Amino acid sequence: MFTTRPVLTGTFGMVASTHWLASAVGMRTLEAGGNAFDAAAAAGFTLSVVEPHLNGPGGDAPVIGHRAADGRTFVVCGQGVVPALATTDAFRDLGVDEVPGTGHLAAVVPGAFGAWLDLLARYGTLPLADVLGPALGYARDGHPLAPAAARTIATVADMFRAHWPTSAQVYLPGGAVPAAGDRFRNPDLARTFERLLAAASAAGPDREAQLEGARRAFYEGFVAQAVDTFVAGTPVLDATGRAHTGFLRGDDLAAWRATEEPTVAVPFAGVEVHKTGAWGQGPVLLQQLRLLEQLGVEDLVRDAADHDAAAAELVHVVVEVAKLAFADRDAWYGDSGDVPLDALLSVGYAAERARLVGDVADDGFRPGAPQGRAPRLARALVAARAAADAGHGDAGRGAPGAGLGEPTVSPIGLSPGDTCHVDVVDRWGNQVSATPSGGWLQSSPVVPGLGFALPTRAQMCWVQDGLPASLVPGRRPRTTLSPGLVLGAGHGFAFGTPGGDQQDQWTVPFLLRHLVGGLDLQAAIDAPAWHTSHVHQSFHPRTHTPRGLVAESRLGPAVLAALAGRGHAVVDAGPWALGRLSAAGVGPNGWLCAAANARGQQGYAVGR
Numbered sequence: 001m002f003t004t005r006p007v008l009t010g011t012f013g014m015v016a017s018t019h020w021l022a023s024a025v026g027m028r029t030l031e032a033g034g035n036a037f038d039a040a041a042a043a044g045f046t047l048s049v050v051e052p053h054l055n056g057p058g059g060d061a062p063v064i065g066h067r068a069a070d071g072r073t074f075v076v077c078g079q080g081v082v083p084a085l086a087t088t089d090a091f092r093d094l095g096v097d098e099v100p101g102t103g104h105l106a107a108v109v110p111g112a113f114g115a116w117l118d119l120l121a122r123y124g125t126l127p128l129a130d131v132l133g134p135a136l137g138y139a140r141d142g143h144p145l146a147p148a149a150a151r152t153i154a155t156v157a158d159m160f161r162a163h164w165p166t167s168a169q170v171y172l173p174g175g176a177v178p179a180a181g182d183r184f185r186n187p188d189l190a191r192t193f194e195r196l197l198a199a200a201s202a203a204g205p206d207r208e209a210q211l212e213g214a215r216r217a218f219y220e221g222f223v224a225q226a227v228d229t230f231v232a233g234t235p236v237l238d239a240t241g242r243a244h245t246g247f248l249r250g251d252d253l254a255a256w257r258a259t260e261e262p263t264v265a266v267p268f269a270g271v272e273v274h275k276t277g278a279w280g281q282g283p284v285l286l287q288q289l290r291l292l293e294q295l296g297v298e299d300l301v302r303d304a305a306d307h308d309a310a311a312a313e314l315v316h317v318v319v320e321v322a323k324l325a326f327a328d329r330d331a332w333y334g335d336s337g338d339v340p341l342d343a344l345l346s347v348g349y350a351a352e353r354a355r356l357v358g359d360v361a362d363d364g365f366r367p368g369a370p371q372g373r374a375p376r377l378a379r380a381l382v383a384a385r386a387a388a389d390a391g392h393g394d395a396g397r398g399a400p401g402a403g404l405g406e407p408t409v410s411p412i413g414l415s416p417g418d419t420c421h422v423d424v425v426d427r428w429g430n431q432v433s434a435t436p437s438g439g440w441l442q443s444s445p446v447v448p449g450l451g452f453a454l455p456t457r458a459q460m461c462w463v464q465d466g467l468p469a470s471l472v473p474g475r476r477p478r479t480t481l482s483p484g485l486v487l488g489a490g491h492g493f494a495f496g497t498p499g500g501d502q503q504d505q506w507t508v509p510f511l512l513r514h515l516v517g518g519l520d521l522q523a524a525i526d527a528p529a530w531h532t533s534h535v536h537q538s539f540h541p542r543t544h545t546p547r548g549l550v551a552e553s554r555l556g557p558a559v560l561a562a563l564a565g566r567g568h569a570v571v572d573a574g575p576w577a578l579g580r581l582s583a584a585g586v587g588p589n590g591w592l593c594a595a596a597n598a599r600g601q602q603g604y605a606v607g608r
Contacts, residue, residue, distance in 0.1 A: 004598035005605075007522045009587070014594035014607030015039055016582035017422035018054075018498060021143060022046040023596070025134040026424055027606045029126070036424040037065060037123040038131055040432035041116040043422045045135035047436055048112065048452075049189065050143045052171075053152040053409075054420045054498065056439025056452040057189070058110035062276050063119055064263060064483045066492070068429030073487065075276050076122075077259045078115020078436075079476045080108040082458055084255075085247035088471050091463045096240060098380060099459045099471065101540030102443045103238025104231050104246025106456035108477060109256045112436055113218050118258035121211045123430075128200050128210055132193055139451070140190035142183035146602060149441075150180040155409045156442045163237040164445040166230075167453070171441055189451030195222060219257075223450060224250040230447050231454070239540060248454065263485070266290060266345055269298075269515040271488040278468075279335040279476040281538075283345065285484065285504040287325040289511070290350035292318070295357060301516045311555065312562035318512075319532045319549055319568065320357045322505055324366060326535040331367035331375035334468030335476040343370035361547045361567035363534075378462040378469075384542060409442050419481060419503075423494035423584035425592050431585055433483035433494030435503070459540045480538050482507075486515070486585070493521065493585025493593070501538055505531035506579035521583045521595035528554040529578040533571075545569060552578055 015026035026043035061078035160168040196214045203213025228250035235243035263274040268289045275282030303310035367375040419437030438455030461471035469478040482503045483496045514524035533548030549568040584594035594605035
C-alpha cells in the first residue's frame with residue numbers, strides 16, 4: 001500500500017506528535033539523556049506554546065504511561081475539577097440552564113501543568129529547567145505561527161478587540177491579526193515560565209523539591225492569585241451573550257493535585273488496549289472493540305481489502321457500533337463513582353448490544369441497560385434528539401464534524417472539539433501517550449500577566465442533578481480527551497489523535513487495519529478514515545446530524561454510494577481530511593517505531 005511517509009524504526013527513541021517542533025523537542029530531550037516521561041513533558045509544554053488554539057499551560061492533560069522496568073501501566077489525570085462554587089443552583093440563579101462554551105462560567109481547575117509535573121516527579125529524570133526550557137524559548141523568542149492558529153485568531157479578532165482586551169494584547173500584536181508563518185511571541189507566558197523556574201530553583205538543589213516548588217507557585221502562588229483576581233473580579237462576555245464573572249478561585253487550585261490511577265483495558269486481537277476511566281470517553285473505544293469482536297470483525301477487515309461491497313459493510317458495521325457505544329457514553333459516563341464500567345465492557349453486554357446492528361443506518365439513540373439499570377439521560381439531550389427526530393431545530397449544524405481535529409471556531413469562540421497529541425517511546429521501552437487540550441485562545445480570555453487562558457471543560461457537565469456527568473463541585477467533567485496504549489508480549493505502542501468526539505472513532509479503523517489487517521503503523525494511519533456525526537457533540541451547543549457519516553473520498557465512489565444506499569447521510573470530506581493520528585512504540589521484532597499523520601502537513605514523527 002502507498003504511504004505518505006515511512007514507518008520510522010530504530011533503537012534509541014521515537015517521538016510523534018501533532019507539531020514538528022514538539023516532536024523535535026521531545027527527541028532533543030531523549031538525546032540529552034532523558035527518558036520517555038521527560039520527553040513527553042517537554043513536548044507537551046512545547047505544544048502549549050506552538051498550538052495555542054488547541055491547548056495551553058492552563059488546560060487539561062490526561063496521560064497514559066508504561067514503565068518497562070516493572071511493567072507498570074498507569075494514568076496521570078490532568079483533568080481539573082469543577083470549582084467549589086459552581087453548583088447547579090448557582091447557574092440557575094444566573095438564569096443559565098447550560099454551561100456556556102466560552103468565558104469564565106465554564107472554567108475549571110487548570111490541570112495540564114500539574115499533570116506534567118506529577119509525571120516528571122514520579123517517573124522523570126531531568127531537572128524542570130531542562131524540560132520546560134524549550135517551551136520558554138519559543139514563548140520568548142518566537143515560533144512560526146501555525147496556519148490554523150492564525151485562522152482562529154482572525155475569526156475571533158473582533159471579539160478580542162471589543163470584549164477580551166487581555167487576549168487582544170497577546171494575540172493581536174500591534175492591533176493586527178498575525179499571519180501564518182509570522183514569528184509569534186508571547187512575552188507574558190515566557191515571564192510566567194521564568195517565574196515558575198525561579199520558584200523551582202529557590203526550593204533548593206533537590207529535583208523533587210524543585211518540582212514541588214514550581215507546583216506550589218502555580219497552584220498556591222502567583223498563578224493562582226492572578227486567576228482568582230481575574231475570574232472573580234472581571235466580568236467577560238461568554239456564549240450566553242452576557243458578561244459574567246466566574247466561580248473558579250485560588251482555593252480550588254490549591255486544593256487540587258494531579259492523581260495517578262490504573263488504566264482500563266480489554267483484550268483485543270492478541271493484545272491489551274488501555275484507556276482512561278469513564279471520567280473520560282476512552283472506554284467508548286473499548287466498548288466498540290468488544291462489539292466488533294462479536295460481529296466477526298476479523299473477517300470483515302480481511303474481506304474489505306479486496307471488495308467494495310465488503311469495504312462498505314465494514315464501514316457500516318463500525319459506524320453502527322459507534323452509535324451504540326457513544327449512546328452508552330452519553331447515558332453512563334462521568335465522574336460520579338456510579339458508572340457500571342465492568343458491565344459496559346463485559347462480553348455478555350457486548351453480545352447483547354451487537355444484536356442491535358442491522359443492515360441499514362439506524363436513526364435512533366439507543367443507550368443500553370447494563371445490569372438491568374435504566375439509562376439516565378439529560379433533559380437537554382432528550383430535547384435535542386426529539387428535535388432532530390421531528391426534522392427541525394439546529395441538529396445539523398455540526399454536520400462535517402471536526403475535520404483534522406483542529407477547531408471549527410465561531411466568531412464568539414465556540415469550538416466543537418479540538419486538541420493535540422504526543423506519543424513517545426525510549427530505548428528502555430518506556431512509553432507515553434498524552435492528549436493535552438483546553439485553555440484554548442478562542443474560548444477563554446487570557447489571564448492578565450500570565451499569557452494563557454483557562455480551561456472551559458465545565459461545558460461538558462449538565463446543569464441537572466442526578467446524572468453521571470452532572471455539574472458537581474470537585475468532579476472531573478466527562479472529557480473527550482483520549483490517549484491510548486496497546487501492550488502485547490514484549491511489544492506495544494502509544495497512540496492517539498485530536499478531534500473531540502471523533503478521537504475514539506478515527507482510532508477504530510486505525511487499530512483494525514494494524515492489529516487485524518496487518519498494515520504497518522504508517523499505512524494504518526494513512527488509510528481512508530471516517531466517523532459518524534450521528535453522535536451528540538460533547539461541546540456546547542451539542543449538535544448532531546441524524547444518520548450522519550463523514551468519510552474521506554479515498555474510500556471510493558462505489559463504497560460511498562453503497563453506504564448512502566444503506567441510509568447513511570454521507571458527507572464526502574475530501575481525500576485527506578479526517579484526523580491527526582500518531583503512534584510510537586516497540587514492534588514485535590523489537591525495533592522502536594513511530595508514525596505520524598500527513599493530514600494537515602504539521603504532525604511529524606522523529607527518531608533513530
